[in-house]
Amino acid sequence: MEDFFNSVERFVKEQITPHINDWDEAGEFPKSLYRTAGELGLLGLGYPEELGGFECSLADRLKLSNLICKAGSGGLLAGLFSHNIGLPPLINHGSEALVQSIAPAVLRGELISALAITEPTGGSDVANLKTRADLVQVEGQPHYRINGEKVFITSGVRADWLTVAVRTGEPGAKGISVIMVPGNSKGLTRTPLKKMGWWMSDTAALHFQDVLVPASNLVGVENKGFRIVMENFNTERLMLSGASVGFARVCFEEALDWAQNRQTFGKRLMDHQVIAHKLADMRMRIRATEAWFDDTLARIDRGDISDQLIADICLLKNMATQTMQHCAGEAVQILGGMGFMRGTKSERIYRETKVMSIGGGAEEIMKELAIRQLKW
Numbered sequence: 248m249e250d251f252f253n254s255v256e257r258f259v260k261e262q263i264t265p266h267i268n269d270w271d272e273a274g275e276f277p278k279s280l281y282r283t284a285g286e287l288g289l290l291g292l293g294y295p296e297e298l299g300g301f302e303c304s305l306a307d308r309l310k311l312s313n314l315i316c317k318a319g320s321g322g323l324l325a326g327l328f329s330h331n332i333g334l335p336p337l338i339n340h341g342s343e344a345l346v347q348s349i350a351p352a353v354l355r356g357e358l359i360s361a362l363a364i365t366e367p368t369g370g371s372d373v374a375n376l377k378t379r380a381d382l383v384q385v386e387g388q389p390h391y392r393i394n395g396e397k398v399f400i401t402s403g404v405r406a407d408w409l410t411v412a413v414r415t416g417e418p419g420a421k422g423i424s425v426i427m428v429p430g431n432s433k434g435l436t437r438t439p440l441k442k443m444g445w446w447m448s449d450t451a452a453l454h455f456q457d458v459l460v461p462a463s464n465l466v467g468v469e470n471k472g473f474r475i476v477m478e479n480f481n482t483e484r485l486m487l488s489g490a491s492v493g494f495a496r497v498c499f500e501e502a503l504d505w506a507q508n509r510q511t512f513g514k515r516l517m518d519h520q521v522i523a524h525k526l527a528d529m530r531m532r533i534r535a536t537e538a539w540f541d542d543t544l545a546r547i548d549r550g551d552i553s554d555q556l557i558a559d560i561c562l563l564k565n566m567a568t569q570t571m572q573h574c575a576g577e578a579v580q581i582l583g584g585m586g587f588m589r590g591t592k593s594e595r596i597y598r599e600t601k602v603m604s605i606g607g608g609a610e611e612i613m614k615e616l617a618i619r620q621l622k623w
């Protein structure tokens with residue numbers, strides 16, 4: 248494993264970091280990066296060997312994500328690894344034939360996978376989603392005909408496969424299903440969206456007009472999709488928490504380096520107590536969040552699947568994103584005017600903080616969910 252992580256570190260240093268600013272300005276990273284990452288085994292980490300992945304602990308997956316964080320771009324992480332939210336529902340609940348026809352190619356970096364849950368009428372209230380899928384016969388074969396809209400979908404334009412949550416039944420959580428939809432389906436329109444941060448990540452609005460997919464593209468059982476969507480969120484929230492601490496650390500390191508080298512009023516910035524205290528506070532929040540994070544991983548390793556654990560994952564996401572926000576804000580302040588300039592890691596991460604406390608379950612919703620799990 249050590250060799251693997253060394254090669255990832257080299258890959259990030261040589262093939263990602265030097266291009267990060269250009270890719271962000273261009274609003275995309277090269278599609279060829281999926282293949283390179285696939286060949287290196289980055290995309291398959293944590294996935295079953297029979298699908299071309301290699302199984303490892305959650306801690307190792309997070310270590311990988313931290314190494315990618317060092318390049319200082321959440322947009323890259325979100326885009327290159329969008330399969331980490333798109334594939335698990337399929338792998339955990341899809342038919343063998345469906346899994347085999349999609350997952351190995353995604354893990355090799357030949358195909359791109361995305362998850363489409365959020366709709367223009369709301370993302371937090373998943374149980375009320377409106378995109379409809381109706382069972383119809385086409386040339387004697389059962390198909391789903393999909394109509395509706397999705398929004399803010401990461402890798403939405405690029406995706407070869409979209410894992411889509413749809414309404415197949417009654418209103419509410421009991422009428423939701425998950426269906427695999429090819430990105431090039433007739434009747435599917437994909438529009439790129441401009442945003443505050445994550446510039447290099449493809450974020451799209453999707454419009455489904457009478458999109459037909461074979462009924463065999465259903466993932467799991469019809470109308471039982473809500474659970475699949477929720478189960479996926481736990482891992483996503485952990486990964487977002489891990490990345491948030493990773494980015495907090497990047498900001499801290501950039502600010503520390505700056506403070507140790509910049510001179511004002513005849514001494515290093517670091518030697519002004521106000522600045523040194525800012526750095527101490529940043530380290531304090533990072534260390535506290537890391538400790539909570541490690542504790543959560545240890546509980547998962549011990550097989551804890553309690554409601555308390557789910558509640559703590561929700562609150563950990565809030566803690567981690569607040570740590571990232573604090574550290575990005577302070578790092579920009581310590582860098583002064585340079586922190587406001589495009590090209591520093593802290594400037595980019597500062598623009599990316601908000602999406603971390605909105606995506607994958609917004610801060611307010613995390614508290615609501617935690618309170619419900621704790622049965623207060």
Ligand SMILES: Cc1cc2nc3c(=O)[nH]c(=O)nc-3n(C[C@H](O)[C@H](O)[C@H](O)COP(=O)(O)OP(=O)(O)OC[C@H]3O[C@@H](n4cnc5c(N)ncnc54)[C@H](O)[C@@H]3O)c2cc1C
Nearest residue numbers: 362363364365369370371399400401606607608609611612
């Ligand atoms: C860059 C980016 C990438 C994304 N990628 C994906 C993706 O790949 N796939 C996908 O499906 N989605 C994706 N999302 C969507 C994201 O998950 C949603 O934005 C998020 O879940 C919030 O949904 P919403 O934007 O509709 O806000 P809403 O649900 O409308 O909520 C708006 C605000 O009100 C608050 N709020 C809502 N209900 C309550 C309540 N009951 N009590 C208190 N406060 C409440 C929320 O916390 C939020 O702050 C992405 C979003 C962004 C910005």
